[in-house]
Amino acid sequence: MNFTRLKRILSSVVELGEEPATSLLQNELAELSRERAALSAEQDLRARQAFRRELLQIVHESHFCRYAYRKPRGYPGDFVTQEMIWLSRTNGQSVRYAGDTRRGRLINSVTMNMENAAANEERVYFLRRLVEGSSGGRVASIGCGSCIELWDPSVLARRSDWRYVLVDQDSGALEAARRAVAPSDTAVRTVHENVLKFVLRAEQRLGPCDLVYLFGLLDYFSEANARKIVECLWPVIAPGGELVVTNAHPSNPTRLWMEYVADWFLDYKTESTLLGLADRLPDCQAQVRRDSFGVYQYLRLRRQISTQSRAAG
Numbered sequence: 079m080n081f082t083r084l085k086r087i088l089s090s091v092v093e094l095g096e097e098p099a100t101s102l103l104q105n106e107l108a109e110l111s112r113e114r115a116a117l118s119a120e121q122d123l124r125a126r127q128a129f130r131r132e133l134l135q136i137v138h139e140s141h142f143c144r145y146a147y148r149k150p151r152g153y154p155g156d157f158v159t160q161e162m163i164w165l166s167r168t169n170g171q172s173v174r175y176a177g178d179t180r181r182g183r184l185i186n187s188v189t190m191n192m193e194n195a196a197a198n199e200e201r202v203y204f205l206r207r208l209v210e211g212s213s214g215g216r217v218a219s220i221g222c223g224s225c226i227e228l229w230d231p232s233v234l235a236r237r238s239d240w241r242y243v244l245v246d247q248d249s250g251a252l253e254a255a256r257r258a259v260a261p262s263d264t265a266v267r268t269v270h271e272n273v274l275k276f277v278l279r280a281e282q283r284l285g286p287c288d289l290v291y292l293f294g295l296l297d298y299f300s301e302a303n304a305r306k307i308v309e310c311l312w313p314v315i316a317p318g319g320e321l322v323v324t325n326a327h328p329s330n331p332t333r334l335w336m337e338y339v340a341d342w343f344l345d346y347k348t349e350s351t352l353l354g355l356a357d358r359l360p361d362c363q364a365q366v367r368r369d370s371f372g373v374y375q376y377l378r379l380r381r382q383i384s385t386q387s388r389a390a391g
């Protein structure tokens with residue numbers, strides 16, 4: 079692949095201005111992604127190495143791109159990256175334009191204009207609506223990060239019977255989540271554990287739940303492990319309750335930028351792979367839909383209210 083045009087755009091973002099630079103960059107990345115689709119794994123590796131030799135120094139003048147590449151918490155997609163995206167898109171000039179140079183500051187902002195960042199913002203709004211519409215107050219977020227969806231106090235203020243369980247492998251994420259939700263009088267319990275271990279005793283650890291969600295988590299697991307997680311969590315879902323997960327789609331338009339710039343690889347899953355995770359779940363009504371940007375899919379699994387539980391109720 080040839081990165082000459084891309085280098086020209088990135089080198090001259092200041093002269094071009096943010097909006098024209100964003101659209102030129104997106105068109106160029108779309109073209110490069112089409113070329114990339116025809117490469118073998120070996121050719122792709124060489125292309126990535128060439129990209130980095132030519133461009134990484136420029137791109138890493140952006141604080142977000144450099145942070146995402148370096149992964150100071152030891153893994154991709156940590157809660158700080160999620161916060162940087164959210165703050166950039168919703169209220170933060172200083173976060174949006176974080177960079178070593180004027181060029182780096184603009185590359186930071188141009189990255190925040192990309193589909194993946196927009197999809198992350200949309201995901202938070204979707205999640206807020208999901209929480210607000212929960213059939214009851216027994217909720218668990220697995221791979222919770224810093225719970226950006228709960229930063230708006232009005233979300234938790236809507237009901238008084240919350241019993242929230244937050245699970246994450248990263249103690250820093252749990253501390254940040256605690257700080258965010260502590261002002262409310264919600265009953266929140268945090269669990270510092272790897273999800274694969276946690277789900278083995280999910281029923282004892284969670285009890286019946288009206289809503290369990292895993293946002294931005296299954297993308298880091300193979301289909302086999304994703305299936306195991308979903309199947310272990312399903313028994314906790316109460317009749318009428320939901321298990322909702324997200325997973326990036328293979329046609330994510332920002333995929334090349336994430337992988338080449340930030341070494342940020344996801345386990346992309348198609349719609350049918352996602353629906354297949356629910357194949358063996360009893361009383362399950364499954365539905366999958368793509369977001370507005372072609373980045374994430376939302377898989378919603380609702381436990382039907384069986385005649386037996388209706389009679390018992």
Ligand SMILES: C[S@@+](CC[C@H](N)C(=O)[O-])C[C@H]1O[C@@H](n2cnc3c(N)ncnc32)[C@H](O)[C@@H]1O
Pocket residue numbers: 155156157160220221222223224225226245246247248251271272273274292293294295298
């Ligand atoms: C991309 S963030 C998503 C955070 C939040 N759910 C959201 O939608 O913004 C992924 C989170 O999952 C957590 N995570 C990743 N792998 C995990 C694992 N094996 N067990 C538990 N948590 C994990 C990370 O620590 C991180 O906080």
